[in-house]
Amino acid sequence: MPEGPEIRRSTDQLAAALVGHVPEIQLLYPALQPYHNGLQGQKIVAVSSRSKAWLIHFENELTLYGHNQLYGVWMVRKSGSLPRTNRQLRLSLAGPRQWALLYSCTDLAVLSPEQLVTHPYLSRLGPDVLDLNTDTETVLGRLHDPRFQRRRLHALLLDQGFLAGLGNYLRSEMLFVAHIPPDYRPMDCTETQLQALAEAALDLPRRSYATAGLTLAPEHVERLKAAGKPRRAWRFWVFAREGQPCHTCDTRVQKTVLGGRRLYFCPRCQSESL
Ligand SMILES: [Zn+2]
Numbered sequence: 001m002p003e004g005p006e007i008r009r010s011t012d013q014l015a016a017a018l019v020g021h022v023p024e025i026q027l028l029y030p031a032l033q034p035y036h037n038g039l040q041g042q043k044i045v046a047v048s049s050r051s052k053a054w055l056i057h058f059e060n061e062l063t064l065y066g067h068n069q070l071y072g073v074w075m076v077r078k079s080g081s082l083p084r085t086n087r088q089l090r091l092s093l094a095g096p097r098q099w100a101l102l103y104s105c106t107d108l109a110v111l112s113p114e115q116l117v118t119h120p121y122l123s124r125l126g127p128d129v130l131d132l133n134t135d136t137e138t139v140l141g142r143l144h145d146p147r148f149q150r151r152r153l154h155a156l157l158l159d160q161g162f163l164a165g166l167g168n169y170l171r172s173e174m175l176f177v178a179h180i181p182p183d184y185r186p187m188d189c190t191e192t193q194l195q196a197l198a199e200a201a202l203d204l205p206r207r208s209y210a211t212a213g214l215t216l217a218p219e220h221v222e223r224l225k226a227a228g229k230p231r232r233a234w235r236f237w238v239f240a241r242e243g244q245p246c247h248t249c250d251t252r253v254q255k256t257v258l259g260g261r262r263l264y265f266c267p268r269c270q271s272e273s274l
Helices: 004-018 030-039 113-118 136-144 168-177 191-211 218-226
Strands: 024-027 044-050 053-058 063-067 073-078 089-094 098-103 107-111 254-258 261-265
Touching: 004 044, 004 053, 004 073, 004 098, 004 191, 024 030, 030 107, 063 113, 107 113, 136 191, 168 191, 168 261
Parallel strands: none
Antiparallel strands: 024 089, 044 053, 053 063, 063 107, 073 098, 089 098, 254 261
């Protein structure tokens, strides 16, 4: 599933195509059709993302909301040109030069300002890691919060109510950077580990957003690129690198499954004795 950084990059594309324009609207998903008259003729004033949801804000204060889950996808194309796909088109918004086509998504709604505040998904989100108002102290405060302190980090880091915008690859990467064994709870960590985790919770998603998916530190990226290695070798610290040498200590990266999702770690850098 795309994580916060991928959703944000997708909404940036939508914003570039649509903001400031009155789009031609097609709503093919039945639950949206009653809203056609409410949205048609309205200018799009902003496009944003919150955690894994995208929001298209119209001038009359209605917001088109969607959560792409595992299968939904936006495609932005030159107006009139259709991508080759067998997916089901749910809606299209056509700006002057480009149009945005949403396929397969089924979690869709049109929300009033009041509904935006009380929406079941949006209202339970924790602080968003891509929101520049979220700082290290905020994250550290949550790691010390009795509501979260006793939960396993491998589960907590996927809970959008704890921090919004994290997901499976970021989970492995953050635990590695903070030198934390994957089955630890916040209460098992030293203050140094918690501080490092709080910093990684913001730095890694923001780096991934800025670089289209890299979480590895720039000095390693440059070194491996210069050595002619392919992108998969310099994208992540540990994620999807089972059996490859750790970038820090050369120990082979291991894979496990925690909370039903794959997790990668370095048994030396994330050892309990550290
Ligand atoms: Zn290592």
